[in-house]
Amino acid sequence: MVLTSFLLQCGKKPVRSISEHELAAAWAEMALYITKHTPSNSPTYASRCLGYTGLTMYESVVHGYPSHNSVASQLNDLAALPVPDAGQTYHWPLSLNAAQSNILRNLYNQTSDLNKSKIDSLEMSFREHFSRHIDDPTLIERSENYGRSIAEAVFEWSKADGGHRGYLQNFDKDWSHPERPGSWKPPLYAQSFSHHPLHPHWGKNRTFIKANSELETPEIIKYDTTGNSEYYQQFKQVYDKERELTQEEKEIAIWWGDDPGETFTPPGHSYYITTVAIKALKPDLIKCAEAYARVGMAVADAFIICWRWKYHFFSERPNTFIPQFIDQDWESFWPDPPFPAFPSGHAIQAASAATVLEDIFQEPVSFFDSAHIGRARDELRDTDFRQRSFDSFWAVAQETANSRFYGGIHTLQDNEVGLAGGRSVGKNVNNLEWHTAPN
Amino acid sequence: MAHSSQLIFVVSIIQSSLAIAQEMVYFKDVTKQAGIDHQFQVYEGMFGGGISVFDINHDGLEDLYITGGMNSDALYLNQGAGRFKNIFVGSGLELTGNFVTQGVTSADVDRDGWVDIFITTITSRDSIQKIPRAINLLFLNNGDLSFRDATAEYKLEPFYSFSTGANFGDVNADGYPDLYVGNYFLEYEGTLSEISDATIVGANQTARGYLLINHKGQYFTNEYEEYGLDHRGFGFGAVFTDFDNDYDQDLLVNHDFGYKAVPSYLLQNQYPQKSFDDLSKQLNMDLKINAMGAAVGDYDNNGLLDYFVTNIRFNFFMVNQGPGKPFVDRARDLGMHYVTISWGANFADFDHDGDLDLFVANGDLNPNCVPMANFYFENQEGSFTEKARQVGLNDYGIGRGSVIFDLENDGDMDILVVNQKPVKDYPDSSFTRLFRNDLANGNYLKVALKGIEAESRGIGSRIEIVVDKVRMLREVDGGGSSHISQNSTIAHFGLGNSSRVDSVIVTWTGGNQQVLTNIEANRLLVIQESPEKRNLWVAGGIFLVIGLLTLFGYFKFR
Numbered sequence: 001m002v003l004t005s006f007l008l009q010c011g012k013k014p015v016r017s018i019s020e021h022e023l024a025a026a027w028a029e030m031a032l033y034i035t036k037h038t039p040s041n042s043p044t045y046a047s048r049c050l051g052y053t054g055l056t057m058y059e060s061v062v063h064g065y066p067s068h069n070s071v072a073s074q075l076n077d078l079a080a081l082p083v084p085d086a087g088q089t090y091h092w093p094l095s096l097n098a099a100q101s102n103i104l105r106n107l108y109n110q111t112s113d114l115n116k117s118k119i120d121s122l123e124m125s126f127r128e129h130f131s132r133h134i135d136d137p138t139l140i141e142r143s144e145n146y147g148r149s150i151a152e153a154v155f156e157w158s159k160a161d162g163g164h165r166g167y168l169q170n171f172d173k174d175w176s177h178p179e180r181p182g183s184w185k186p187p188l189y190a191q192s193f194s195h196h197p198l199h200p201h202w203g204k205n206r207t208f209i210k211a212n213s214e215l216e217t218p219e220i221i222k223y224d225t226t227g228n229s230e231y232y233q234q235f236k237q238v239y240d241k242e243r244e245l246t247q248e249e250k251e252i253a254i255w256w257g258d259d260p261g262e263t264f265t266p267p268g269h270s271y272y273i274t275t276v277a278i279k280a281l282k283p284d285l286i287k288c289a290e291a292y293a294r295v296g297m298a299v300a301d302a303f304i305i306c307w308r309w310k311y312h313f314f315s316e317r318p319n320t321f322i323p324q325f326i327d328q329d330w331e332s333f334w335p336d337p338p339f340p341a342f343p344s345g346h347a348i349q350a351a352s353a354a355t356v357l358e359d360i361f362q363e364p365v366s367f368f369d370s371a372h373i374g375r376a377r378d379e380l381r382d383t384d385f386r387q388r389s390f391d392s393f394w395a396v397a398q399e400t401a402n403s404r405f406y407g408g409i410h411t412l413q414d415n416e417v418g419l420a421g422g423r424s425v426g427k428n429v430n431n432l433e434w435h436t437a438p439n
Numbered sequence: 440m441a442h443s444s445q446l447i448f449v450v451s452i453i454q455s456s457l458a459i460a461q462e463m464v465y466f467k468d469v470t471k472q473a474g475i476d477h478q479f480q481v482y483e484g485m486f487g488g489g490i491s492v493f494d495i496n497h498d499g500l501e502d503l504y505i506t507g508g509m510n511s512d513a514l515y516l517n518q519g520a521g522r523f524k525n526i527f528v529g530s531g532l533e534l535t536g537n538f539v540t541q542g543v544t545s546a547d548v549d550r551d552g553w554v555d556i557f558i559t560t561i562t563s564r565d566s567i568q569k570i571p572r573a574i575n576l577l578f579l580n581n582g583d584l585s586f587r588d589a590t591a592e593y594k595l596e597p598f599y600s601f602s603t604g605a606n607f608g609d610v611n612a613d614g615y616p617d618l619y620v621g622n623y624f625l626e627y628e629g630t631l632s633e634i635s636d637a638t639i640v641g642a643n644q645t646a647r648g649y650l651l652i653n654h655k656g657q658y659f660t661n662e663y664e665e666y667g668l669d670h671r672g673f674g675f676g677a678v679f680t681d682f683d684n685d686y687d688q689d690l691l692v693n694h695d696f697g698y699k700a701v702p703s704y705l706l707q708n709q710y711p712q713k714s715f716d717d718l719s720k721q722l723n724m725d726l727k728i729n730a731m732g733a734a735v736g737d738y739d740n741n742g743l744l745d746y747f748v749t750n751i752r753f754n755f756f757m758v759n760q761g762p763g764k765p766f767v768d769r770a771r772d773l774g775m776h777y778v779t780i781s782w783g784a785n786f787a788d789f790d791h792d793g794d795l796d797l798f799v800a801n802g803d804l805n806p807n808c809v810p811m812a813n814f815y816f817e818n819q820e821g822s823f824t825e826k827a828r829q830v831g832l833n834d835y836g837i838g839r840g841s842v843i844f845d846l847e848n849d850g851d852m853d854i855l856v857v858n859q860k861p862v863k864d865y866p867d868s869s870f871t872r873l874f875r876n877d878l879a880n881g882n883y884l885k886v887a888l889k890g891i892e893a894e895s896r897g898i899g900s901r902i903e904i905v906v907d908k909v910r911m912l913r914e915v916d917g918g919g920s921s922h923i924s925q926n927s928t929i930a931h932f933g934l935g936n937s938s939r940v941d942s943v944i945v946t947w948t949g950g951n952q953q954v955l956t957n958i959e960a961n962r963l964l965v966i967q968e969s970p971e972k973r974n975l976w977v978a979g980g981i982f983l984v985i986g987l988l989t990l991f992g993y994f995k996f997r
Contacts, residue, residue, distance in 0.1 A: 038640065039640045039641045039643070039644055040639075040640035040641075040643065109636050109637075110635075110636035110637050110639070110640045111637065112637055112641070113637070165636065167636070167640050168636065168639060168640075173483060173484075185807075186804065186807055188751045188752055188780070188804075189698075189751070189752070190696075191699060193643075193673065193695065193696060195484060195485070195804050195806070195807060259699070261699070261700075323778070328778055329753075329776075329778070331752070335698065335699060379727075380698055380727045
């Protein structure tokens with residue numbers, strides 16, 4: 001909505017003054033618009049883009065704020081990013097504006113020409129707005145060039161992480177996956193027409209933060225099909241829950257579905273929650289940029305670690321176990337995504353985002369999540385998209401995880417380990433030296 | 440003593456007859472002895488193939504075209520006595536070897552009396568395509584066991600698509616068969632001159648189908664929009680069928696991933712207007728399933744066509760409730776609730792007891808390779824019993840398209856099933872299978888149509904018979920039925936003990952009817968269209984118009 005109103009204002013006078021947090025939020029909304037409206041979308045690739053987009057936003061303004069450090073030197077294999085010329089002045093919103101436009105066009109090279117023109121239009125409208133009282137054209141040029149140089153450098157660095165143009169290899173048809181009792185089987189009630197699992201090599205990608213790549217592999221409950229085993233009971237809980245879902249639980253299940261074919265994906269939902277907080281709290285530009293950088297990198301690393309573990313264990317979904325050992329006719333409430341179960345990607349990324357958001361904003365926040373308001377009712381499941389409300393960021397993470405259990409596509413074990421893993425990932429993001437002095 | 444020895448004698452008779460019953464195979468796998476040696480090879484898992492049944496050379500024996508995917512297609516000439524010869528090489532159809540073929544359907548496109556064939560493809564084999572797409576192929580029958588490529592001549596070259604199934608039908612009742620083509624992934628007009636990341640990521644989106652209108656047997660034009668069609672979907676083809684008994688060709692469209700992308704469609708033909716109305720939702724036919732194919736038949740002989748739609752896990756049996764009423768899925772309560780992955784399905788009265796039984800071809804999503812046996816649902820007074828194992832049809836090949844036809848002209852329906860080559864290790868063999876029906880023992884009637892103004896085999900027409908107060912209904916199969924296949928166009932009726940049929944009613948496309956009475960059973964009845972009748976209608980129409988004009992003139996100018 002903000003995005004649209006900015007575009008509509010273009011060329012009209014008098015122009016309402018746009019605050020800096022609105023600038024940051026509008027670019028975050030554009031990032032999610034492009035994510036949602038680019039085909040062959042995946043949660044993995046989307047999380048990666050949010051990591052680089054958020055980091056670019058932060059690095060394109062950080063030198064304007066003595067309270068904050070560039071985190072470039074603390075990131076995995078990123079020696080340095082361009083620094084501003086000493087003694088020169090910069091207009092930081094213009095730097096951010098040019099940098100966001102550049103990084104989105106680079107990361108979403110595969111998006112349509114129409115979408116690219118939307119990025120250009122947004123950049124142009126903000127340029128007009130923020131430069132209208134600037135008499136020195138070299139200041140505009142210098143600021144934009146600096147922003148672009150950050151985006152270009154971040155993009156160059158991104159190329160070697162293992163996920164560059166990852167949308168061209170969503171499914172590796174030559175990769176043969178493990179086949180053993182308890183292993184993942186291509187779903188019959190599926191979200192994707194591929195019967196190969198998504199991005200099997202994603203777990204080998206470079207993380208933003210080295211400490212995240214060193215996280216210890218979790219434990220998984222041992223495969224056992226006997227009725228009283230812990231393993232069997234995990235699936236029995238999913239089965240029992242599906243048969244007694246309340247209408248609200250169904251609403252939660254579809255709300256957090258965030259199918260990459262139709263929405264901005266689960267990590268996009270975390271980026272969206274960040275925008276909700278920013279709109280409510282209206283922080284200054286650097287805090288906005290820090291929030292997007294932290295959330296972006298947290299969800300990106302969460303997906304890499306999650307995928308490493310998913311493909312290490314290569315574990316089955318309830319749709320495989322339950323029809324085989326509990327009830328032949330059973331089908332999950334929500335269709336299966338095309339990758340192994342343990343741990344939950346929804347849970348890990350949501351927990352990583354909640355962990356950084358709690359740390360940044362600290363004060364208790366109550367907010368509404370309206371991400372899917374206006375979507376047509378899910379007729380197949382006889383369920384509406386209803387606005388969610390929360391009193392804490394962690395409540396969002398917990399509900400995101402629960403939603404997969406309600407959807408029948410994850411066991412409680414998948415969720416609990418996912419949430420714990422996400423906590424660790426988020427803490428490692430928080431542990432970077434973001435600030436020069438205590439807040 | 441005498442009493443007890445009689446008892447022993449009776450018991451032993453019962454025992455031996457039970458033993459015979461257990462050993463008896465009702466459908467015999469005659470693949471090898473018939474000379475069929477075929478296996479469909481997938482391009483990248485899952486897709487294809489199909490079969491079309493037609494008489495290439497007018498010798499009264501039904502021949503077969505079977506697609507091969509990455510393997511060669513096959514053209515099996517029926518030589519009688521249940522034997523085939525593959526005459527593909529030298530037939531002029533070798534061009535198909537440059538493509539990954541999928542489905543096939545046949546009709547007399549140019550109305551020269553010889554049946555022509557249309558083959559769908561997903562990509563080419565002679566050149567590497569980064570985005571798999573290719574043209575579909577039209578071959579005209581030369582009448583001498585050979586065919587010629589007419590794709591360009593019929594203006595079908597701009598259509599670069601990932602096409603699964605196609606079906607002929609006479610949408611505008613002009614006697615020239617039109618085509619609907621189901622596309623799975625986004626279609627293009629012409630080859631792509633430049634391939635960017637954007638075109639690659641956009642390629643796997645849902646596609647529109649093609650509605651190709653036949654212009655006097657000269658060429659086709661795509662009139663999808665003109666007919667009000669705007670649906671996209673992961674298409675597995677469609678069937679033309681008259682679900683509402685108004686004698687025009689409605690369209691049942693199968694879509695994969697209906698629960699996530701676009702559901703299936705039921706489109707009502709508004710003939711003589713050039714349009715289709717979407718009644719999917721209203722009639723509960725917007726199936727949100729993985730619709731792979733459909734069998735068309737009136738299982739309860741109530742004069743309303745029912746649709747068995749194949750799916751992943753559980754199939755749907757959409758039973759027609761009458762004009763304007765939503766269809767009801769009765770698969771579960773009629774005894775068809777079994778887990779599997781189904782593709783082809785064919786209604787036929789296999790046992791000649793007067794009602795339609797159902798064969799279903801099952802197979803895993805290659806490269807997944809879990810064996811799944813086919814189904815045979817015997818219709819027993821309106822409900823079904825699965826008996827594939829008992830009747831010898833529980834083949835575990837990776838099944839796709841299947842057809843029914845009369846292999847040796849003995850009056851019963853035999854079955855051919857395309858099986859795919861397993862990509863991975865497979866615990867059973869998976870080759871295309873021919874099953875000869877040795878089960879039927881009641882009487883039958885076969886009815887073939889000979890169109891004069893209608894398509895030459897009567898595609899788009901329907902045949903009803905009345906026997907002992909029971910009315911049975913069949914449509915002439917224009918293709919796209921089962922899974923991307925086409926059954927015999929000769930209608931087949933099982934008659935039980937009845938040795939005569941009271942009446943045979945043919946309704947030609949557009950609504951002209953011909954009635955024959957008191958027909959002897961156990962024969963092939965060939966009904967030639969009597970064009971006089973149609974001319975009479977035309978003459979009557981002209982007379983009426985002239986009369987009205989005269990009246991109008993009288994009142995206006997008096």
